[in-house]
Amino acid sequence: MRILAKDLKKAAEDGKKDVTLSGWVHRIRELGALSFIVLRDRSGLVQLVLDKKYDALTLESVITVIGEAALNEKAPGGAELRVSSLECLSRAAADLPFQVNGDVTKTGLEAILDNRSLSLRNPAIRAIFKTQATIIEAFCEYLRKQDFTEIKTSKIVSGGTEGGTNLFEVEYFDRKVYLAQSPQCYKQTLVASGLERVFEVAQAYRAEKHDTPRHLNEYVSLDVEMGFIESEKELIELEKGLLAYIFEEVIRKNSAELELWAKNGASAPEPASVSKAPIIPYEEALKIANVESSKKNGARIFDINPDAERYVCDWALREYGIDLVFVNEFPRRHRPFYTYPLDAIRTMSFDALFRGVEITSGGRRQHEYEAQLEALSRFGVKLESMEDYLAIFKYGCPPHGGFAIGLERLTAKIFGLSNVKEASLFPRDRRRVTP
Amino acid sequence: MRILAKDLKKAAEDGKKDVTLSGWVHRIRELGALSFIVLRDRSGLVQLVLDKKYDALTLESVITVIGEAALNEKAPGGAELRVSSLECLSRAAADLPFQVNGDVTKTGLEAILDNRSLSLRNPAIRAIFKTQATIIEAFCEYLRKQDFTEIKTSKIVSGGTEGGTNLFEVEYFDRKVYLAQSPQCYKQTLVASGLERVFEVAQAYRAEKHDTPRHLNEYVSLDVEMGFIESEKELIELEKGLLAYIFEEVIRKNSAELELWAKNGASAPEPASVSKAPIIPYEEALKIANVESSKKNGARIFDINPDAERYVCDWALREYGIDLVFVNEFPRRHRPFYTYPLDAIRTMSFDALFRGVEITSGGRRQHEYEAQLEALSRFGVKLESMEDYLAIFKYGCPPHGGFAIGLERLTAKIFGLSNVKEASLFPRDRRRVTP
Known part of the structure; x- marks a missing residue:
C-alpha cells in the first residue's frame, strides 16, 4: 500500500x-x-x-x-x-526541454505553456492551480450557503446578448451558431424562473483580436445573478462577502503556495479588510484617476481605462488600506442595453478593480418588458433577434442583477503574475490553440 | 426586510x-x-x-x-x-403559453424547453435542477476529500483525441479549430504533471446527427482521472464510492424533490446497495443479455447495445438488488486507441450501466510512449496530429486511468425521465439552438 x-x-x-x-x-x-x-x-x-x-x-x-x-x-x-x-x-527521455527542478518561473512563458505536463511539476507553477481550485470551491461554497443554486447553461447560442460582435462562429450541422460570451441571458432566465439566486462556473468566449497580458479568448467566468434587489449596492455587498470568504479560504489552505511566490508579492488581502473597500461613483473615480495621474505627470484620463484602474487602486490602498475598489454608476453609454438606469445619464452598474485591474463587471438589469423594448430600440438592436431574450420579461420577472468574476484575473492578481495566461492551464489567444 | x-x-x-x-x-x-x-x-x-x-x-x-x-x-x-x-x-402578460400552476409535466417537451422561465416555475420541473445541483456538489465534494484537484481546461482544441469525427468546427480567427469532445487529453496531461488526481465539471460536445432520448449534442461531463492505478477495478471502486455518496446526498437534501416524481418511480438507490453492484466482463454481459433477450423472445444480441444495457440492468436488479452494473474488459476493437490492453483481445476498460442506460465510460489508459506509438499506428492515426498528446508520455507518466459520468443521464435516471433533454436546462440537439 x-x-x-x-x-x-x-x-x-x-x-x-x-x-x-x-x-x-x-x-x-x-x-x-x-x-x-x-x-x-x-x-x-x-x-x-x-x-x-x-x-x-x-x-x-x-x-x-x-x-x-x-x-x-x-x-x-x-x-x-x-x-x-x-x-x-x-522512463523519462533525457532531453527535458527545461530544468524542472530549478526555477521554472524563469523559463519563458511560451515554453511553460507548450509543456504543461512538465511545467506543472514545478511546485511554484503548480501552486497557482492548487490555489485556483480553492478559489472555485470557496466561490461555490459561499453562494450555496446564501441559498444560490448552481446551474449549467449552454455555451452554444444563436446570437450574442452583448450585440453580436466578438463572437466565435460554430458550424452547427447546417447552420451557424456562436460560442456564448457570457451566460447573461440564461442567468436572467433562471432568476425569472423562480430559482431567484443562481451561479455558474464555466468557460466564456470573446473573439477579441488584441493580445494583451489582461485578456484571454477563453476564460473561466464565475457568474452570479440574484432577484429582488433594489440597486447594484446589494450586489457589491454580496461580492464583498464572497471575496472575503475566498481570501479567507486561500489563506487557510494555500499559504504554502503563496509563499512560493513571495518575491512577486503574492498574497490574499486580509479578509476583514474587504469590507473597507470603497464604493466610488464613476465620475468621482475619474477625478481621482486624474489627480493621481497628474501627480505622476501622466496623461489626462477620460475613461476608466487600464491606467485609471491602476491609479484608482493605488489611491484606495493609500486611503483605505486595501487595493480593491468598487466603481459604480457608470454612464449609460458605457454599459450594455440591459443595464438598469439610475437616471437619464447614469446606470446601476459597477466594476470591481483589484490590484490595478478590473476583475468584475456587474449591475442591476432591466426587468420590465416595455422598458426593455425601448432600450433595445435606442441601442439599435433588432427586436427579431431578441425574441427569446424579451420572453424572459413578459411573464413576471423580479428586479434583479448580477456580476461575473474573471477566475484567471483574480488568480493572477493574488499571485502577482504579470500575464493572465500564467493563471490558465491551457490558455487560448489569437495564436495559441494547443496543447 | x-x-x-x-x-x-x-x-x-x-x-x-x-x-x-x-x-x-x-x-x-x-x-x-x-x-x-x-x-x-x-x-x-x-x-x-x-x-x-x-x-x-x-x-x-x-x-x-x-x-x-x-x-x-x-x-x-x-x-x-x-x-x-x-x-x-x-405584471405578467395574461396569455401564458401553458398553465404554470397545473401539471406542467403533461405539457409537451418542446413547450417546456421553449419557455424555460415559465416551465421551471413548476415545482416538479424545478425539482430536477435543484437535485442536479446537489449531484454536482456531491461529485466535487467526494473527490476533494479523496485529494483530487479541480481543473478547468480548454474546450477549444486543434483536433480530437477520439479520432476527429463528430467534432463541431469553430472559426477561430484565421483558422479552423474544434469544440472538445472530452477533456481526455488534458486530464491525462495533468495526472502526468504531478497533480495525480484531477476532476472537471464542464460542457462536452458531440456533433452526432442522431436525435434520440439518450443523446445531447452538448452535455455536462463529470470527469475524473487518477494516477498510480493497476487496473480499471480501482476506478470502479472509486466510482462506486462516488455514486453512493451522490445518492446519499440526493436522499438527504432532495427527498421532497424526488417525491414530486413518485409516479415516475423517481428515487436514488440505497447508498449501501451500491457496493453490491456486480462487475461483469464484457463477454459474460453479452451472454446474460442474450439469456434475458431469449426469455422475452427478443433478438440475438451481438454487442452491448441499448437493448443489452436494459437486459443486463434488469438481471442485476433481480440478482443483486440494484440496477447498476459495471461491465469491464471490453474488446480492443470497441475502445479508443489509448485504452490499456489486458491481453491481445481485451482491455482494462469499463462502462457503468444504471437503470438500463450507460452513464459512464472509463478505463486505464496507455501510459508508455512506445506502446502509444504502436497503438496509434495500429489504429491508423497520423502521428503528426498527435504530437501534443504523445508529449504527455515522453517525460515520465504514471500508470493512470479515469472515467466520465454524464450529468444529464444520471439525473434523468434518478427521476425516471424518458428523455435526457428533460434533465438539461437548455439542451442542444440537431434542431434546437434556442433559447
Missing part, C-alpha cells in the same frame, strides 16, 4: 520497514557507494537512499520504491526511505 | 405584524369580499389574504406584499399573511 511523501516521517516514527512510495525523480545525487534521490509526489518531496545498482535512472522518470522508513533530521520532512527495491514505471 | 414563504409560520408564532413577502402569483381565488392569493417564492408556497382592491392582478406577476402574519391550520405551511399593502413589481 503506497503512502505519500508527507506521511513518511510518521511511518519512520512507527518503525515501518516495508513502506511503498511512488512519484517522479526530482533530483539525483551520487555520494560514494550510495545514490540519493529526491522523490516528488502530489504531497511534496522526500529523500530516498539507494545503492548504486539503480543508477540508470533519468530525472522525471516515474518510480515505485519499497524500503525502510528512517528518521533523518537533515532530509526534507525529517525522514528518508532506505530503498530495498525499485521499479521504474515510466 | 423580506422573509421567505417557509419562514411565515415562525413569523406568525412570533406575532409579527409587519412582514414582507415577495414572489410570483401562483393562484388567485375570490371568496366574497376577499381574495386569496397563493404566492410562490424560491422556498415554496404561502397564502395571502387580501381585500378586493388588488384584483387586477394576473397569474405569474411578481409582487411584494406587507402584512400581518397569522396562524391558519388550513393554509399551506400552517400560516397566512393578511395583506395591508401590495406592490406589483412586474
Whole structure:
C-alpha cells in the first residue's frame, strides 16, 4: 500500500520497514557507494537512499520504491526511505526541454505553456492551480450557503446578448451558431424562473483580436445573478462577502503556495479588510484617476481605462488600506442595453478593480418588458433577434442583477503574475490553440 | 426586510405584524369580499389574504406584499399573511403559453424547453435542477476529500483525441479549430504533471446527427482521472464510492424533490446497495443479455447495445438488488486507441450501466510512449496530429486511468425521465439552438 511523501516521517516514527512510495525523480545525487534521490509526489518531496545498482535512472522518470522508513533530521520532512527495491514505471527521455527542478518561473512563458505536463511539476507553477481550485470551491461554497443554486447553461447560442460582435462562429450541422460570451441571458432566465439566486462556473468566449497580458479568448467566468434587489449596492455587498470568504479560504489552505511566490508579492488581502473597500461613483473615480495621474505627470484620463484602474487602486490602498475598489454608476453609454438606469445619464452598474485591474463587471438589469423594448430600440438592436431574450420579461420577472468574476484575473492578481495566461492551464489567444 | 414563504409560520408564532413577502402569483381565488392569493417564492408556497382592491392582478406577476402574519391550520405551511399593502413589481402578460400552476409535466417537451422561465416555475420541473445541483456538489465534494484537484481546461482544441469525427468546427480567427469532445487529453496531461488526481465539471460536445432520448449534442461531463492505478477495478471502486455518496446526498437534501416524481418511480438507490453492484466482463454481459433477450423472445444480441444495457440492468436488479452494473474488459476493437490492453483481445476498460442506460465510460489508459506509438499506428492515426498528446508520455507518466459520468443521464435516471433533454436546462440537439 503506497503512502505519500508527507506521511513518511510518521511511518519512520512507527518503525515501518516495508513502506511503498511512488512519484517522479526530482533530483539525483551520487555520494560514494550510495545514490540519493529526491522523490516528488502530489504531497511534496522526500529523500530516498539507494545503492548504486539503480543508477540508470533519468530525472522525471516515474518510480515505485519499497524500503525502510528512517528518521533523518537533515532530509526534507525529517525522514528518508532506505530503498530495498525499485521499479521504474515510466522512463523519462533525457532531453527535458527545461530544468524542472530549478526555477521554472524563469523559463519563458511560451515554453511553460507548450509543456504543461512538465511545467506543472514545478511546485511554484503548480501552486497557482492548487490555489485556483480553492478559489472555485470557496466561490461555490459561499453562494450555496446564501441559498444560490448552481446551474449549467449552454455555451452554444444563436446570437450574442452583448450585440453580436466578438463572437466565435460554430458550424452547427447546417447552420451557424456562436460560442456564448457570457451566460447573461440564461442567468436572467433562471432568476425569472423562480430559482431567484443562481451561479455558474464555466468557460466564456470573446473573439477579441488584441493580445494583451489582461485578456484571454477563453476564460473561466464565475457568474452570479440574484432577484429582488433594489440597486447594484446589494450586489457589491454580496461580492464583498464572497471575496472575503475566498481570501479567507486561500489563506487557510494555500499559504504554502503563496509563499512560493513571495518575491512577486503574492498574497490574499486580509479578509476583514474587504469590507473597507470603497464604493466610488464613476465620475468621482475619474477625478481621482486624474489627480493621481497628474501627480505622476501622466496623461489626462477620460475613461476608466487600464491606467485609471491602476491609479484608482493605488489611491484606495493609500486611503483605505486595501487595493480593491468598487466603481459604480457608470454612464449609460458605457454599459450594455440591459443595464438598469439610475437616471437619464447614469446606470446601476459597477466594476470591481483589484490590484490595478478590473476583475468584475456587474449591475442591476432591466426587468420590465416595455422598458426593455425601448432600450433595445435606442441601442439599435433588432427586436427579431431578441425574441427569446424579451420572453424572459413578459411573464413576471423580479428586479434583479448580477456580476461575473474573471477566475484567471483574480488568480493572477493574488499571485502577482504579470500575464493572465500564467493563471490558465491551457490558455487560448489569437495564436495559441494547443496543447 | 423580506422573509421567505417557509419562514411565515415562525413569523406568525412570533406575532409579527409587519412582514414582507415577495414572489410570483401562483393562484388567485375570490371568496366574497376577499381574495386569496397563493404566492410562490424560491422556498415554496404561502397564502395571502387580501381585500378586493388588488384584483387586477394576473397569474405569474411578481409582487411584494406587507402584512400581518397569522396562524391558519388550513393554509399551506400552517400560516397566512393578511395583506395591508401590495406592490406589483412586474405584471405578467395574461396569455401564458401553458398553465404554470397545473401539471406542467403533461405539457409537451418542446413547450417546456421553449419557455424555460415559465416551465421551471413548476415545482416538479424545478425539482430536477435543484437535485442536479446537489449531484454536482456531491461529485466535487467526494473527490476533494479523496485529494483530487479541480481543473478547468480548454474546450477549444486543434483536433480530437477520439479520432476527429463528430467534432463541431469553430472559426477561430484565421483558422479552423474544434469544440472538445472530452477533456481526455488534458486530464491525462495533468495526472502526468504531478497533480495525480484531477476532476472537471464542464460542457462536452458531440456533433452526432442522431436525435434520440439518450443523446445531447452538448452535455455536462463529470470527469475524473487518477494516477498510480493497476487496473480499471480501482476506478470502479472509486466510482462506486462516488455514486453512493451522490445518492446519499440526493436522499438527504432532495427527498421532497424526488417525491414530486413518485409516479415516475423517481428515487436514488440505497447508498449501501451500491457496493453490491456486480462487475461483469464484457463477454459474460453479452451472454446474460442474450439469456434475458431469449426469455422475452427478443433478438440475438451481438454487442452491448441499448437493448443489452436494459437486459443486463434488469438481471442485476433481480440478482443483486440494484440496477447498476459495471461491465469491464471490453474488446480492443470497441475502445479508443489509448485504452490499456489486458491481453491481445481485451482491455482494462469499463462502462457503468444504471437503470438500463450507460452513464459512464472509463478505463486505464496507455501510459508508455512506445506502446502509444504502436497503438496509434495500429489504429491508423497520423502521428503528426498527435504530437501534443504523445508529449504527455515522453517525460515520465504514471500508470493512470479515469472515467466520465454524464450529468444529464444520471439525473434523468434518478427521476425516471424518458428523455435526457428533460434533465438539461437548455439542451442542444440537431434542431434546437434556442433559447
